[in-house]
Amino acid sequence: MPRTVKRADLILFFLPVIAGIVLAVGCRMYGEAADGGMVRVYSDGRLVAERALSDDATFSVRADGEVYEDARPGETEYNIIVIRDGTCAVIDADCPDGICIRRGRISRRGESIVCLPHKLVAEIAGGEEPEVDTVAQ
Amino acid sequence: MRSKSMGVALAGLLxxxxxxxxxxxxxxxxxxxxxxxxxxxxNLAVVLLLYLPPDRTAGGARAALTVNVLRILIAGFLFGSLFGILFSAAGALASLLVMNAVKRTGHFGIMGVSISGGLSHNLAQLLVACLIAGLPGMGYYAPVLIIAGTVTGAFIGVAAGAVLPYMNRLFGNGRNET
Structure with missing residues (x-):
């Protein structure tokens, strides 16, 4: 019986974990400051709504891409999106897993809320150019 | 000696x-x-099947593929959706391919094989989400999914490594035992 954990196994464990942490930190730095940012909502890969983070709003998106200017929990396959105080959140949805609701509020550039069952993505875009770009130039 | 029907039963069990x-x-x-x-x-069942002796009807990559495909279809219809089946199929088939290849190199133990499976599973699903389903925002989750795939893969690998000796004693090559 050979040893259960080989050295190559440990390398295969630590390499992705470290790479993941580096990537996550990189994303964080890139995501700093979303002043003047926009919320872009995609349904099945199609841009269906674009709102300023600074304007409070409540709207719902149906899985077929239809956008309603109010919360309509009676509709089937919906996600209700709320923008308030520069943050965006899905407050209610009838998807089976509810991951989009549990994701909570997003406010940083590049952050996103994903609802796989309804193929919905709400992501933060625009805003100030991040410092990282200036450094890279 | 393991009979053919025993092998089929083992695959069904897993x-x-x-x-x-x-x-x-x-x-x-x-x-x-x-x-x-x-x-x-x-994935625990799949890893175990990969490591059971392949010279019988159950065990080895072919049995792992069969059990995996059946598992995705049945579980998909029972607990998920059609869209979910597409996702799990992409992840599961990619991870099985990668695990089989990694195992064949002989450099890795069961934990490493399982890690490669978890990692490739998550990356394949991410790719499907970005390309086919057209969910651009998924890229943001890449780091989290890489770490999660590695850590869960390691756990599954350790668990499979702990179970495997007993599986082998029960169903493995009965040449050493009567």
């Missing part, structure tokens, strides 16, 4: 185990708002 693990996983609220993040429990 398929049933994988389905139960799929159910457990579907009812566990493990994810922290990260789409696609899972424990990968059913």
């Amino acid at each position: 398929l049933a185990a994988a389905l139960i693990l799929s159910y457990v996983e579907a009812s566990l609220p493990f994810f922290f708002g990260v789409p696609g993040m899972k424990l990968g429990l059913p």
Whole structure:
């Protein structure tokens, strides 16, 4: 019986974990400051709504891409999106897993809320150019 | 000696185990708002099958593929949706391919093979989400999914490594035992 954990196994464990942490930190730095940012909502890969983070709003998106200017929990396959105080959140949805609701509020550039069952993505875009770009130039 | 019917029974047993693990996983609220993040429990059965002696009807890559495909279809219809089947199929088939290749190199133990499976599973699903389903925002979750796939893969690998000797004693090559 050979040893259960080989050295190559440990390398295969630590390499992705470290790479993941580096990537996550990189994303964080890139995501700093979303002043003047926009919320872009995609349904099945199609841009269906674009709102300023600074304007409070409540709207719902149906899985077929239809956008309603109010919360309509009676509709089937919906996600209700709320923008308030520069943050965006899905407050209610009838998807089976509810991951989009549990994701909570997003406010940083590049952050996103994903609802796989309804193929919905709400992501933060625009805003100030991040410092990282200036450094890279 | 293991008979052919014994091999079929073993594959059925592991398929049933994988389905139960799929159910457990579907009812566990493990994810922290990260789409696609899972424990990968059913992968335990697949890893075990990969490591059982392939010279019989059950065990080896072919049996692992059969059990995996059946598991995805049955679990998909029982606990998921058609869209979910597409996702799990992409992840599971990619991870099985990668695990088989990694195992064949001979440099890695069962934990490393399982890690490669978890990692490739998550990356394949991420790719499907970005390309086919057209969910551009998924890229943001890449780091989390890489770490999650590695850690859960390691757990599954350790668990499989602990179970394997007993599976071998029960179903493995009976040449050493009467």
